[in-house]
Structures are given as C-alpha cells and as structure tokens.
Amino acid sequence: MIIHKLADKLNSVHSLTTEEYRFLIDNRTKEDEEYIKDLAVSARKKIYGNSVFVRGLIEISNICKNDCFYCGIRKSNKNCDRYRLSPEQIMLCAEEGYSLGFRTFVLQGGEDPFFSDEVLIKIIGEIKSSFPDCAVTLSMGERSRDSYERLYNAGADRYLLRHETANEEHYNMLHPPEMSYKNRMNCLKELRSTGYQVGAGFMVGSPFQTNAELAEDLKFIELFKPDMCGIGPFIPHKDTPFANKKAGTLEDTCFLLSVIRLIYPNILLPSTTALGTIHPRGRELGILSGANVVMPNLSPVNVRKKYELYDNKICTGEESAECRGCLEARMKSVGYEIVTDRGDIKK
Numbered sequence: 066m067i068i069h070k071l072a073d074k075l076n077s078v079h080s081l082t083t084e085e086y087r088f089l090i091d092n093r094t095k096e097d098e099e100y101i102k103d104l105a106v107s108a109r110k111k112i113y114g115n116s117v118f119v120r121g122l123i124e125i126s127n128i129c130k131n132d133c134f135y136c137g138i139r140k141s142n143k144n145c146d147r148y149r150l151s152p153e154q155i156m157l158c159a160e161e162g163y164s165l166g167f168r169t170f171v172l173q174g175g176e177d178p179f180f181s182d183e184v185l186i187k188i189i190g191e192i193k194s195s196f197p198d199c200a201v202t203l204s205m206g207e208r209s210r211d212s213y214e215r216l217y218n219a220g221a222d223r224y225l226l227r228h229e230t231a232n233e234e235h236y237n238m239l240h241p242p243e244m245s246y247k248n249r250m251n252c253l254k255e256l257r258s259t260g261y262q263v264g265a266g267f268m269v270g271s272p273f274q275t276n277a278e279l280a281e282d283l284k285f286i287e288l289f290k291p292d293m294c295g296i297g298p299f300i301p302h303k304d305t306p307f308a309n310k311k312a313g314t315l316e317d318t319c320f321l322l323s324v325i326r327l328i329y330p331n332i333l334l335p336s337t338t339a340l341g342t343i344h345p346r347g348r349e350l351g352i353l354s355g356a357n358v359v360m361p362n363l364s365p366v367n368v369r370k371k372y373e374l375y376d377n378k379i380c381t382g383e384e385s386a387e388c389r390g391c392l393e394a395r396m397k398s399v400g401y402e403i404v405t406d407r408g409d410i411k412k
C-alpha cells in the first residue's frame with residue numbers, strides 16, 4: 066500500500082525525494098509494477114493517445130576517440146571493423162527514410178574527428194533544405210559550446226547525449242580517466258541553453274549500478290526535465306572490459322519507463338533497440354509500460370553489423386523498409402499506431 070501511495074503522489078505532483086525513489090525501486094512487488102504501469106499508460110494516453118513517434122536512426126560512423134568500458138565501438142576494440150558514411154550515403158538514407166514516412170532523422174555516431182562542424186553543417190543544411198518538414202537530431206557526443214551553437218544555427222533541432230549515470234563515482238567506474246562526469250553534465254546544460262530539444266538517458270543494470278544510483282538518475286530526470294530520455298538495458302559486448310558482466314533486465318527497464326512517464330508525463334520516451342535485443346517483444350512491452358517512441362535503423366545494411374555497441378543487436382540484417390514494416394506490425398499488435406510526424410514533445 067505504501068508503494069501505491071508513493072505512485073499516486075508521483076502521478077499527481079511529479080516529484081519524490083531521492084530516498085522515496087529508492088524506496089519505490091527497492092520494495093515494489095509485481096503487483097505494484099502493474100499498478101504503476103497502468104498509471105503510466107493512462108498518463109501517456111492523455112497526452113499522446115495511441116500514437117507512437119518514429120525516428121529514423123542513421124549510424125554515420127563507428128569511429129570513436131573515446132574508450133567507454135561498456136561500449137563495443139570503444140577505440141581500444143581492435144576487432145571492430147571501422148567505417149564512416151559519406152555525406153552522399155547519409156543523404157541516400159534520409160531520402161529512403163523520407164519516402165518510408167520518417168519525419169525525424171537521427172544522425173548518430175562515435176566521436177569521430179572527421180565529422181567536424183564544417184562537414185556536419187553541410188549535411189544538416191542539405192537534409193533541412195531537401196526535407197523542410199523534418200527534424201534533425203544529432204547524437205554525436207561531447208563537443209564544445211561553440212560547436213553545439215554552430216550546428217544548431219545550421220538547423221539541427223535536437224541533441225541526444227545520455228548522461229549515462231547521475232552519480233559521479235559510478236560515472237568514473239564506467240569511463241576512463243580522460244572522460245568526466247562534470248563535462249558530460251556541462252554539455253547537457255550547454256545544449257539546453259543553446260536552444261536544442263535535449264535528450265538525456267542511462268543504461269539500466271550497468272556494471273556497479275545499484276538502486277541508489279538509479280534513484281539518483283530518476284531525481285536527475287525530474288530536475289533537469291529533458292525533452293527525451295533514452296533508457297535501455299546494459300548488454301555486455303564480448304570485446305570490452307565488461308564482457309563478463311550481467312545484462313540489465315526487461316522488468317527493471319519497463320518499470321523505470323513507467324516511473325519516468327509519471328515523473329514527466331509529456332516526455333518523449335523511446336522503447337529502445339537494446340530492449341528489443343534482450344527480449345523478442347521487448348519494444349512492445351516498453352510501449353505497454355509508457356514509452357511512446359521507436360527508433361528503427363535507416364543505416365545501409367552493409368554497415369549495420371559494424372555499429373555493434375553490444376552483442377546480438379537486432380535489425381542488423383534487415384533493410385530499412387523491413388524494419389519500418391516490422392515495427393508498424395509490432396505496434397499494431399499491442400494497439401498502437403506509428404504516425405508520420407516530426408514527433409515534437411507536446412507541452
């Protein structure tokens with residue numbers, strides 16, 4: 066009953082103390098999870114109905130100067146077959162995506178020095194002039210304030226940069242010493258003040274994470290109020306220092322999706338590819354827990370297997386049109402509908 070009361074409070078005031086978040090995560094039963102999920106789905110339906118927004122994900126480069134311990138494309142992974150798409154290839158992906166009904170393109174990549182401001186500005190400009198009714202989202206890691214401003218002025222609308230964990234010590238257990246929690250958080254603030262719609266997010270079940278860290282992640286989401294929050298289970302990659310660590314679970318991820326929906330009912334919440342990787346119906350179950358976005362892959366099929374952040378990633382053999390059709394059917398199977406729309410946050 067205490068958990069129901071906390072959930073009701075969250076549903077009405079959209080805020081709990083960090084200790085209360087912790088209590089909720091620690092003590093919830095299966096029955097409580099169902100209760101919170103029902104609240105989350107009603108909150109989501111009030112704002113977004115049964116629409117699901119889609120974003121076409123174009124994985125533009127797996128070359129990365131960083132060495133995050135969890136990530137399959139970290140620079141120390143000598144088994145990673147590196148590639149970068151040319152601006153022409155990126156445009157072809159966007160053209161195909163447009164004809165498949167996508168109105169948001171997400172350019173995602175490792176921190177690859179080839180993608181300087183000049184190069185990105187040209188690509189963003191071309192996409193925006195060819196498809197003025199589309200949003201461009203960047204997911205290109207940590208850059209300077211100046212760079213964020215230039216890309217924004219070139220027409221980028223949104224930027225995704227997961228905070229990864231809101232606890233500094235935990236951050237340092239997941240990243241090498243050259244990377245810093247403070248810089249990560251500072252980038253998120255710079256992105257927001259530049260004018261972007263901003264996405265934060267974290268992995269569920271990442272190594273050394275406890276419910277205390279998760280409670281801090283929830284408090285961070287409550288206070289920072291990102292427009293979007295990407296969460297998915299951590300999944301080990303065989304060529305990383307975390308190869309033998311356990312993956313995050315479907316149950317924890319779905320539960321946290323519901324809680325985040327209650328923290329910020331309007332938030333854009335993707336049901337991630339990682340969730341679809343650990344369970345055959347993971348993405349459907351994410352939507353049924355309160356998520357409202359899916360991000361199918363638009364990358365050329367010949368590079369898909371190479372953008373392997375974690376083992377056994379799904380959709381590496383399918384053409385863009387197949388993923389689009391597949392997701393449409395999956396969403397229909399649970400009573401939801403993919404819409405042709407930029408999919409901006411409703412405020």
Ligand code: 5AD
Pocket residue numbers: 135136137227229266267268297298299300301302339374375376
């Ligand atoms: N398992 C799950 N998610 C991962 N990411 C990186 N590596 C993994 C992994 N092994 C996530 C990070 C990153 C996003 C692009 O993918 O949170 O921000």
Ligand code: FES
Pocket residue numbers: 361379380383387388389391392
């Ligand atoms: Fe890619 Fe189902 S979404 S095959």
